[in-house]
Amino acid sequence: MSAVPIVERRRPVANVYLGPVAFRVDVRCLALIAGGLAVLAVLAAWTMTLGSFPIPLTEVVKSTVGAGKPEHEFIVRELRLPRVLCAVLVGALLATAGAVFQGVVRNPLVSPDIIGIDAGASLVAVWWIVTGRDTTFLPVVAFGGAAAAAMGIYLVTWRGGVAPGRLILVGIGVNALLGAATTFLMTRYPIERVSNAMLWTTGSVYATSWADVRVLAGTLGVLLPLTVSLMWPLRVLQFGDDTAKGMGMRVEVVRLGLLLSGCGLAAVAVSIAGPVGFVAFVVPHIARMLAGPMTGGVLVLTAVAGGILLLAADTVGQHFLPVALPVGVVTAALGAPYFLFLLYRVNARL
Amino acid sequence: MNSEHGGRLRTGELTLAYGSQPVVTDLSLGLPDGQVTTIIGANACGKSTLLRALARLMKPSNGAVYFDGQAIHRLPAKEVARRLGLLAQQSNAPEGVTVEDLVRRGRYPHQSFLQPPSRDDHEAVERALELTGMQPLRHRPVDELSGGQRQRAWIAMALAQDTPVLLLDEPTTYLDIAHQHEVLSLVRRLNREEGRTVVMVLHDINEAAAVSDRIVALRDGAVLADGAPDEVLRPELLERVFGVECDVVAHPRDSRPVSIPRSRLARRGSRTPEVEPRGELRAHGLRLGYGKREVVPGLSTEIPAGEVTVIVGANACGKSTVLRALGRLVEPRAGQAMLDGRDVHRYRHREFARRVGVLPQSPVPPPDLLVEDLVAAGRYPHQRWYRQWSRADARAVERALAATGTEDLRGRPVAQLSGGQRQRAFLAMTLAREAPVLLLDEPTTFLDIAHQVEVLDLVREANRERGVTVLMVLHDLALACRYADRLIAMKDGAVVAAGTPAEVMTPELVQAVFGVEACVVENGQSGAPLVLPVYGHRDDGGRQAVLAGRAAVEARTPRTRAHTEVT
Structure with missing residues (x-):
């Protein structure tokens, strides 16, 4: 009776019961995650063979596990591996943050780099750098900036509810304002400090160290399980506040938890790699196209896909262009056309 | 106004499709001038699609919609808009636009770039405001009006367009019985006094029967029945249109047909006795209240x-x-x-x-x-x-x-x-x-x-x-x-x-709560009271004094015109 073509989709779901613990596991999503991890490993190994001093793949693998030649081991373990790991972890953090924000706001056009969350982190971080403070606290400070920006946007948008359209408009406004403030800071401080900040704001994983990897991995280790468990209530929150409240959910608590963890993910990534654009925005869409609506499993897939995308972009920017470009430039070049395509698609459906 | 049989507006072998899915196939239908024609049918039967095609919002994949013998999708948009006025199903007024402003926009097809509004424009706007009773509200923003008032404002806009034919898509959705009554009385009056041809889509069959001269029943994009309300509102036909058994009774005041879909369940006495009621x-x-407004x-x-x-x-x-x-x-x-x-x-x-x-x-489901x-x-x-x-x-x-x-x-x-x-x-x-x-x-x-x-x-x-x-x-x-x-x-x-419904539902209560004159009769199958609004077509907009009380009580036992038993 319906005029719309009927699309049947059944996903193989396995129910796992372990005493009081029980989960539904989407088998296809699990397979995709495994495949993604394999791709990631191959891509990472191959990337480490490239550079001004080429190293064969077998040597790269040996050096990684600590069984290579000393000169190779130094290059792989001290120079290339941290950069690769940073790229993967930054991609994973940003993509997860994007999925969280898109889910909370129920709008596919929202991501922390578009609505000014990254800009909040950047402003505070640039101020921290140009005033010459200790950069070990940069992640914490950046988180403060991101959270402040998120709260500001939320409060300005809130009128008995958050209308996604208004949130995007407010967010773009805040983004522009914070960007202007960042530029202002850069014109006010000595050039040698500013040039540091400048490189940072283009978004780059150049010259990252094991210390950075530890911060990123720690953040992901804490926040990814948290957000994966929050995907469970988010699934219900997406029906709207009324339905969610009617289901006995403390909507404000869940939403605050999601927003704070989203801010944390974005801010830590930004504090190390700078505001790398479009990863947060694009990757959740790709993951959803592959695996269906956002669930805990799809969120993990999003993280893996984010890692792949950023690592690939960094590889391209570093080795396959006439001039080595920071990864942020490459992701923007990829992301902008996708953004336009998505807008076109959304319009076509209306 | 032109009233030759067959009408100025008709469709010839019309096929409409979304993508490759045909919704309406090979439909040839004449819409008589000076009459109110209502298209009814189940959800997704193609009735709104047909109306959209009549309004030139959809290009036919085959056949055409003709107005005065010309295929409308080959005519310029403005020219069509001078002949056909459309009230779409859900319209959103831009924030802060006043009623007068909205109605004036209806004059668009009669105006051209850089040409100041003419006297005709002015008169048409005034007339539309008057006919819909919107003069007192002309300076109010549309988004602050009640549902019924808002719908009247949109109708006024369609009226200002000053077209011989009005197309209305579900003009009573979201409206309570009082506002439905208000809008349909207006439609009726426009037809009777102004001689406008009205073609509309309604999902409520009884409303359709109350105000229409002619009803077209669609099913799966084809015409199943076409005729006066009492020809179309027959139980066996309604069952074919909607797939649900219906009883049809006569309205006690004007004997127009009223249909009542049957429930699968008997009304009372079927509760399983051992079930203990829970939750009081x-x-x-x-x-x-919300904000400053106290609601209760x-x-x-x-x-x-x-x-x-x-x-x-x-x-x-x-x-x-x-x-x-x-x-x-x-x-x-x-x-x-x-x-x-x-x-x-x-x-x-x-x-x-x-x-x-x-x-x-x-409720809105998340995508996918x-x-x-x-x-x-x-x-x-x-x-x-x-x-x-x-x-x-x-x-x-x-x-x-x-x-x-x-x-x-x-x-x-x-x-x-x-x-x-x-x-x-x-x-x-x-x-x-x-x-x-x-x-x-x-x-x-x-x-x-x-x-x-x-x-x-x-x-x-x-x-x-x-x-x-x-x-x-x-x-x-x-x-x-x-x-x-x-x-x-x-x-x-x-x-x-x-x-109980029988205690509560009296004509006096309907009048007091909704401000609508109605008869209340007993429904044959279930014994529940049935509220039947009376549609006057007088100049006062159909709001008459309460006379219904007596008449309704006398009419408690309705004539059941037909009864089909299907198990």
């Missing part, structure tokens, strides 16, 4: 356990707000909402959710969600993040799917379902919670008669077989009377009457 709700001095100034009422209680009332009388307060979605400013003698806000979140299932008005996952989401209050699924959950979901007949739809995305299917899926989600109390806010909005009966039958089945307490808000009085054990009539945030 009580409102005690409830004061509710202090309301006390009781929703007895194990019964179906329905709240009726005009738009914006606070009925949904009361339901939301009882479902703990609104915090009262004073007073208490109580479940089984305990304040609803004193329950723990999940505990309350396990006891009370709330289905809010027109499958029916099965939607229904499974209803188990949320029984779950924990570390125990996301149990065998009890699986069983409850299966039961809910089976009860709502949505098993075959489980693998389909919710967004692709028809209105009736979608509403059933949401109901399944609410039922899957297996709560002893169900609160449903307008569960029949957007549904055609067959689906309305289907959904409400389901609700009553839950009540009769499992002793579930049900509280619903309905704007359709006929359905409210038929499915309620107890009716609560509200006006301006206060309870005007409460009791």
Whole structure:
């Protein structure tokens, strides 16, 4: 009776019961995650063979596990591996943050780099750098900036509810304002400090160290399980506040938890790699196209896909262009056309 | 006005399709001039699509719509707009636009760039405002008007277009009986006094019968019947159109046909006796409001356990707000909402959710969600993040799917379902919670008669077989009377009457609550009272004094014109 073509989709779901613990596991999503991890490993190994001093793949693998030649081991373990790991972890953090924000706001056009969350982190971080403070606290400070920006946007948008359209408009406004403030800071401080900040704001994983990897991995280790468990209530929150409240959910608590963890993910990534654009925005869409609506499993897939995308972009920017470009430039070049395509698609459906 | 038979507007071998899916095939239909023609049919039968094509909003994939013998999709848009005025199903006025401004925009097809508004323009606007009674409201922003006023403003805009033909797509959706009455009386008057040809789509058959000269019944994009209301409103025909058994009775005042869809269930006495009723709700001095606006100034009422209680009332009388307060979605400013003698806000979140299932008005599913996952989401209050699924959950979901007949739809995305299917899926989600109390806010909005009966039958089945307490808000009085054990009539945030439908539903009450003159007769099958509004076509807009009382009481036993027994 319906005029719309009927699309049947059944996903193989396995129910796992372990005493009081029980989960539904989407088998296809699990397979995709495994495949993604394999791709990631191959891509990472191959990337480490490239550079001004080429190293064969077998040597790269040996050096990684600590069984290579000393000169190779130094290059792989001290120079290339941290950069690769940073790229993967930054991609994973940003993509997860994007999925969280898109889910909370129920709008596919929202991501922390578009609505000014990254800009909040950047402003505070640039101020921290140009005033010459200790950069070990940069992640914490950046988180403060991101959270402040998120709260500001939320409060300005809130009128008995958050209308996604208004949130995007407010967010773009805040983004522009914070960007202007960042530029202002850069014109006010000595050039040698500013040039540091400048490189940072283009978004780059150049010259990252094991210390950075530890911060990123720690953040992901804490926040990814948290957000994966929050995907469970988010699934219900997406029906709207009324339905969610009617289901006995403390909507404000869940939403605050999601927003704070989203801010944390974005801010830590930004504090190390700078505001790398479009990863947060694009990757959740790709993951959803592959695996269906956002669930805990799809969120993990999003993280893996984010890692792949950023690592690939960094590889391209570093080795396959006439001039080595920071990864942020490459992701923007990829992301902008996708953004336009998505807008076109959304319009076509209306 | 031109009144030759056959009419200036007609379709010839019209085929309409979305993509490769044909919605209407080979339709040849003449629309008589100077008459009100109404297109009826089940959800998704192609009636709105046909109207869109008549208005040149859709290009036919074959055949054409002709006006005065010319195919309209080959004519310039403005020229068509000078002949055909359209009121689309849902229109959004830009923020802050006043009524006068909106109506003036209707003159667009008569104007050209840089040409100042002419005297004709001015006169047409004034006339449209006058006809719709919108002069006193002309400087008010459209988005601040009530539903009925807003719809009248949009009709005024279509009128200012000054076209011989008016096309109206569901002009009464979202409106309560009073506003429906207001809009349809206006349509009737425009036709009778101005001689305008009106073609409209309505989902309420009885409204269609009340105001139309001619009814066209569509099914699967083809004409099933075409004729005067009493030719089309026959039980066997309605069953073919909507797939639901109907009784047809004559209106006691003007003997026009009135159809009543039959319920699968007998009304009373079928409750399984061993089921113990659960969950009693009580409102005690409830004061509710939003921002500065107070909606309910202090309301006390009781929703007895194990019964179906329905709240009726005009738009914006606070009925949904009361339901939301009882479902703990609104915090009262004073007073208490109580479940089984305990304040609803004193329950723990999940505990309350396990006891009370709330289905809010027109819920929106997230994109790509499958029916099965939607229904499974209803188990949320029984779950924990570390125990996301149990065998009890699986069983409850299966039961809910089976009860709502949505098993075959489980693998389909919710967004692709028809209105009736979608509403059933949401109901399944609410039922899957297996709560002893169900609160449903307008569960029949957007549904055609067959689906309305289907959904409400389901609700009553839950009540009769499992002793579930049900509280619903309905704007359709006929359905409210038929499915309620107890009716609560509200006006301006206060309870005007409460009791069995027969006690509550009197012509005086309908007049007092809705401001509409109506007859109340007894429905043959169920014995429930049936409210039949009287559509006057006088200059006062159809609002006549209360005369109906006596007449209606005398007419308590209706003539049943036809009766089909199908098992």
